[in-house]
Amino acid sequence: MDLVRHLRYFVVVAEELHFGNAAIRLGMAQPPLSQRIKRLETELGTRLFDRSARQVRLTEAGRLLLGEAREIVARVDRLKELARTGEGTVLKVGVPPDLAAAVIAELVAAFREDNPEVRLAPVELWTAEQVAALADGTIDAGLVRHPITAAGLGFGPALVQVPGVLLAEQDPLARFREVHLADLAGRDLLMPPEDGLLAETLAECRRRGFVPAQLHHGVGLGLVLAGAAVSFGAPAQVPGLAWRPLLGSPLAWRVSTAWRAETPMIAQFAAAAVRTLKGRAGMSDEGSAPARRVSGRPGFLS
Structure with missing residues (x-):
């Protein structure tokens, strides 16, 4: 077990006293965070939090550990900084x-x-x-x-970047100077796995009449070149690929x-x-x- 990493998680949960808020702050899902806190408790042989449906509170052991945990984390950060300075x-x-x-x-x-x-x-x-x-x-x-x-x-x-649509050159929509999001209806969409941006982009697509038949995650454009999907982004000088602006610049x-x-x-x-x-x-x-x-x-x- 990476003790220092688990102590970092403990400090954040202790500061938030809410596993959901702590998970958001750490950029992770709540179940893995809860599992790591339980693993830390198992490793230390004591409960660090009293959990109920309404609130999370530090136990006496948790209160005693918090100051030490902060000091350990701070010292490790300082050691890393010293090592960097040496190099x-x-x-x-x-x-x-x-x-x-x-x-x-x-x-x-x-x-x-x-x-x-x-x-x-x-x-x-x-x-x-x-x-x-x-x-x-x-x-x-x-x-x-x-x-x-x-x-x-x-x-x-x-x-802000205003993306257009990336299409295969043989796609019928490549004949037009601009493409409306609704024109993409029924096509597969290739997008990076970015939760916030992805949700925002899909919501705007749905609002304007484009519900992807299937969503693919990635940054390679093989599916687009094959005509099996479309993607959003900046112009690309790639043989076999066409870029067209979206009518009304709906995405930002x-x-x-x-x-x-x-x-x-x-x-x-x-x-x-x-x-x-x-x-x-x-x-x-x-x-x-x-x-x-x-x-x-x-x-x-x-």
């Missing part, structure tokens, strides 16, 4: 797995311009995974999709930086991310004119 300062940041390589390279370069002594270390994680990684200190900051229901996080400015995907504790270094990363995503990925400030369309790898950021 040169490293800033670990989460990025979506479908973030284009060119965008990552430009983001790293933009950050290094102002922080030549710091090494930016991107880690590919979906938003829910980033929320959990921020909670346990695995990463220092991230690039996340909204909406997010997680307490204890700070966010940078929200940027929001992204921002996120962190548990803001530091000057994280603030500089957030600023570099905004510059890069606006300049290289065609995103715009929330509430401003729609993002310009850019070419590159399909997906969330291209």
Whole structure:
């Protein structure tokens, strides 16, 4: 058992005194969180919480452990920070797995311009995974999709991407300059496994007459190239693939930086991310004119 990780979970539950809220804060489902707390109780040989249908309370043993657990977690974080300092300062940041390589390279370069002594270390994680990684200190900051229901996080400015539809070149809809969401009715849809964004996108699709026959999760476009599904994203210069804007720009995907504790270094990363995503990925400030369309790898950021 990873004792430090389980102590982190314990601290969050002790602070929330509500397993559902703690699970949201940690970016995980409630049943696995309850199981890990029970495993910690089994390992320690004592109950840490009194649970009832109405409330969760710390036991006396739980109250005694809380201060020690916070100190242990803080010391482990400090040891990690010291180890990083010994090797040169490293800033670990989460990025979506479908973030284009060119965008990552430009983001790293933009950050290094102002922080030549710091090494930016991107880690590919979906938003829910980033929320959990921020909670346990695995990463220092991230690039996340909204909406997010997680307490204890700070966010940078929200940027918006207006996606179009990706189709096979032989698809009859590729003959048109623009496509209405309702025109996609009955087709399969390929989407990244992002719970908040996925639910929001599907709700807007249903509202405008598109209910996918089947939903596929992933970032590879093999199904789209084969004409077996459509996807949403930025223009893509891929042989056999066509991109068309959606009539009325019905979809608007929001992204921002996120962190548990803001530091000057994280603030500089957030600023570099905004510059890069606006300049290289065609995103715009929330509430401003729609993002310009850019070419590159399909997906969330291209």
